Amino acid sequence: MIDNFIEKDILRRVKITYVLYECRQIKINELATNINTSFNTIKKDCYTIASKLENDLVSYKISRSELSFQFKPDTSCYELVRKLYLDSLFLRVCYRYLLGKNNYTSISEDEFISVTKVFNLKKKSERYFRQSLGLNSEGEIDFDNKLKIRYIFLAIWMRGIGISELNKNPLFFQSEKIALAISELLKNRLSKKSLLYLQYSIFLSLTRRDTLMIEAETIAFLKTGIIFNSINTCFLQQNVEMDDQNLAFISFVYKNLPYNPESYRLIEVDYQYYRTRLIKSHPSVVQLIRNFEAGFEMNLLGEMEFEKPLMDLVYTTSFGINEFLLNQYFFINSNDFHIKEKVSKIICAWLKEYFSNTITMSESIILQFCQQVMPLLKKGEKKKIPIIIVAKDEYSHMLFRNNINKIISENYFFINDEIYYSIDDIPELFFNIHCFIVCERCLLNQERKFILPISINNLTNDLKDISNYIFTCVLTK
Incomplete structure (x- = not known):
């Protein structure tokens, strides 16, 4: 913004x-x-x-x-x-406004600009504050929204404005120590940009002990996760006690930084961990993925290449930080503009239905997401139908999976990677989408039309029935 x-x-x-x-x-x-x-x-x-x-x-x-x-x-x-942003008079006046140094004459003398220019810049700054902070009950800019005030400080500092003053404060160097400790503990090789984001957010928490209006439900959710508790550990190691609101604020910032571990396996583990947490806290994310599947006629549920960027986007939005981030501008080929427009439309419709009409997505956030998922979406693959297998043990799973793989077409179907040992283990979402569930007979309590039975003793005939049924469904759809 x-x-x-x-x-x-x-x-x-x-x-x-x-x-x-x-x-x-x-x-x-x-x-x-x-x-x-x-x-x-x-x-x-x-x-x-x-x-x-x-x-x-x-x-x-x-x-x-x-x-x-x-x-x-x-x-x-x-x-x-950052060197280019230093020329911005708007950012410099905004920063002075936040510090309370907004006297017309002093700004005019320090910035070598006319009082008229200062007047226009102050009005522009007020419009920005009004839009980003909102209005209080008296119709004035809500400068009591301390959480968003911090986000604005981050937005300005990350663009290089006011940082020379920070180096004079001993707490700024302590902030760097804590940031490096967090990076080490969470096995994340932070870039210089990411490290500064984290350092600035820690510095704000050390120097501005404001009351941050963060919902108790959000804090309770964060306290069950790795990031919140790791950050708390690093503060305690520096003999600093930090309240839950400030730990939550730093967690918000950290979660929006790229994760750069030493092993690809850690990326996969991180993805699975946050996927489970996100779907639990925001079940509507599954519907968002389904909306993308319908829009691009592809199977995307469970696709790490798509879900990881989407998860990052949802976290950024739900924490209310997306409009304050300094994101890279990504070049979108003119031939791909229609994909960007479709992506933007799907996301905005979902936000309007499940979040709020007031939430806005910055252009840079949309472009970043498009850049990350464009190679996958441009493939234009037709949506494949998942097949879910329920079996009593590993041998049955192996036998059924290998034999079903031989009778299905990879152009139309794929077998879900998750292993289920009972009908009750299957997530509810699979009962609400077009898919096929194949279940070992001994695990079926009663015959169900949408669940296809299979058994080792009758494997040949069952495979024939399954093949006929699923291809008939596809052809008549």
């Missing part, structure tokens, strides 16, 4: 820098179309970028039709865009 208020020329250069950092060569026309600006504006911005980031460049070339920038390998894209 803050990007909607930052000066357009600065934001445009930030977007261009993200693209130049990712792409060694790009056509100017293509970039202009993507960012919705003119050919000449792109060229002018690129010369400005080359000048401002001169010390971070190895080489660059701006021809009649193409751009080519090569940055130094030890420079992150985040460091580059």
Whole structure:
């Protein structure tokens, strides 16, 4: 949301820098179309970028039709865009406003701008605060919303504004120690950007002991998880006691950071762990996945490649932090705009139905999600029907799975990876979607039309009946 208020020329250069950092060569026309600006504006911005980031460049070339920038390998894209954000008078005035240093004359003298310019910037800042913080019962900006105030501090600090003052505070270095300890304990190799996010959030909790309005239900949920308790452990190791609200705030921030473990197996374990927790706390997520399946005619439930980015997006939204994050701008090819529009429509409809009409999704969040799931969605595979197997032991599961695999077409069906040993073990969602349940006869209490029986003694005939039934259903659907 803050990007909607930052000066357009600065934001445009930030977007261009993200693209130049990712792409060694790009056509100017293509970039202009993507960012919705003119050919000449792109060229002018690129010369400005080359000048401002001169010390971070190895080489660059701006021809009649193409751009080519090569940055130094030890420079992150985040460091580059932060330098560009430093030019934002809007961000600087916002920060002064938060600190209570919003006298017209002092701003005018410190920033070398006219009082009229200061007046316009203050009005713009107030519009942003009104939109992000909301209004209190008296119709004034709700500066008592301390949680969102912290998010705004993070949004401004992450863009490089006001950070020189933080280095003078001893608690800032203690914040770094705790952030590194959390990273180590949770086996997460944080990037410099992620480490700063965590460090800034810890610093806010150490220096601003405000009362944070976080629902007791949310805190109770977080206290059952690994992140909350690991963060608490790291504070106690530094002989610092932190209340549940502040631990929850830091947990919100940490959960929105990328997870970079040393082993891919840990990524899979992390995915399964948070998938179970998310579906339990937000059952409507399954419906969101079903909406995507219907929109793209694909089977996506249980697809880690799709569900992991979706889970991150839902967590970000449910914690109310998505509009304050500094996300990378992702380049979407003009041929893929229709996919982005479809994705945005599905997510917004779901938010409206299950969350609130007031929740907004920033453009950068949508673009990031599209970038992550686009390779999968572009495959355009037809939705496959799941087959669920219920059997009494591992031998029966192995026998039934291998034999059913031989009679089904992979173009239409797939056998679910989960193993169930009774009908009661099957999640409720499978009784509400189009799927086939194959159950060993000895586990059936009574005959059910939608459950297909199978047994070792009658395996050949049962496989024939199952094959006839499921293909008849598909052909007549």
